[in-house]
Amino acid sequence: MTSSNHRQSEHDIDALFLDRWSPRAFTGETIDEKTLLTILDAARWAPSAGNGQPWRFVYARRDSAAWPVLLDILDESNQRWAKNAAALVILISRTHNISATTGERRAAYTHAFDTGAAWMALALQATKLGLHAHGMGGIDRAKAMSVLDVPAEDYRVEAAAAIGRLAGKETLPDDLRARELPSQRKALSEVAFEGKFAG
Numbered sequence: 001m002t003s004s005n006h007r008q009s010e011h012d013i014d015a016l017f018l019d020r021w022s023p024r025a026f027t028g029e030t031i032d033e034k035t036l037l038t039i040l041d042a043a044r045w046a047p048s049a050g051n052g053q054p055w056r057f058v059y060a061r062r063d064s065a066a067w068p069v070l071l072d073i074l075d076e077s078n079q080r081w082a083k084n085a086a087a088l089v090i091l092i093s094r095t096h097n098i099s100a101t102t103g104e105r106r107a108a109y110t111h112a113f114d115t116g117a118a119w120m121a122l123a124l125q126a127t128k129l130g131l132h133a134h135g136m137g138g139i140d141r142a143k144a145m146s147v148l149d150v151p152a153e154d155y156r157v158e159a160a161a162a163i164g165r166l167a168g169k170e171t172l173p174d175d176l177r178a179r180e181l182p183s184q185r186k187a188l189s190e191v192a193f194e195g196k197f198a199g
Contacts, residue, residue, distance in 0.1 A: 006181065010188050020127040021182040022134040024081040025171050026164035030063050031086040035129060039163065040089070042125035046118035054094040054111040055118040056155065058148050061087045069147055074160060075138035080173055082136070085162035089122070090144055091115055096154050115158050126163050136160045 001008055004015040040057050048054065060066035062085065070088040071079055082088065093111040098104070119135060126133040137159050144150065144157040169180035193199065 007184065016124060016127060018182075020123050021132070023132050023166055023180060024134060024176055025167040025169050025180055026081070026084040026086065026132075026162065027167040027171075028062070028084040029086055029165050030061060031131070031163070031165075033061065035131075036061060036087050036163070039122055039125045039129065039131075039133075043118040043122035046114065046121045048114040048117070049108075049110040050097075052094070052097055052108055052110075052114065054097075054108050055115040056092040056094065058090040058092065059087060070160075073139050073144045073147070074136060075140070078136050078138045078160075078162075081176060082134070082162040084167070084171070085134075085164040086131070087163045089161045089163065090139075090148065091119055091158045091161065092148075092150055092155050093158050094154055095156050111156070112158060119159065119161065122161065130165075131163055132166050134162045136162065 001010060002013050002015055002018060003009075004018040005021065007018040009018060036059060040059065043055065043057065044053070046055070058070070060070040067088070070090060071083060073090060074082055074088075093108075093115040095108055095111050096105050097108045099106060123133040123135070139157070139160045141157040145152055145155075148157075150157060169177045172180060191199065
């Protein structure tokens with residue numbers, strides 16, 4: 001077993017998986033472009049079916065002109081705390097591929113799965129650099145498609161992520177403070193089954 005960050009695994013895993021969590025309290029400090037691009041570089045090395053690499057990242061650092069545009073894509077409930085992040089990333093997946101041999105346009109059935117793998121790589125690299133990343137499904141996808149000029153015929157907006165340095169929970173609105181701790185996970189036996197589904 002591994003213990004770290006008020007969490008304990010059932011088997012000996014790397015502590016990085018326990019240290020990664022999704023806080024809402026960020027300091028409002030900026031991060032430099034090199035640091036952010038390092039995090040996104042890790043994300044692009046995620047595994048993908050057929051090496052399709054369907055992920056796309058639209059990002060903004062808090063001191064950039066694009067910052068208010070990306071912040072406005074988030075639901076108001078997420079804007080309340082994400083406004084103090086150092087960077088925001090909108091994760092987009094390519095839903096179709098073009099065959100290199102036939103030129104045929106075909107559905108990329110694992111686009112969301114693969115982009116989720118890229119998100120995990122992003123989050124782990126942020127953790128390794130002493131930062132934190134918080135993924136968000138609470139976004140206005142239609143607005144994101146429009147303001148970011150995402151071609152609807154081939155791409156889908158999946159989620160957003162806030163990246164930043166951890167602050168004390170006292171910096172959060174009162175109703176969020178009690179939730180500001182690393183979450184636990186279901187027992188392995190509840191999610192992993194030998195030979196037959198049992199969930």
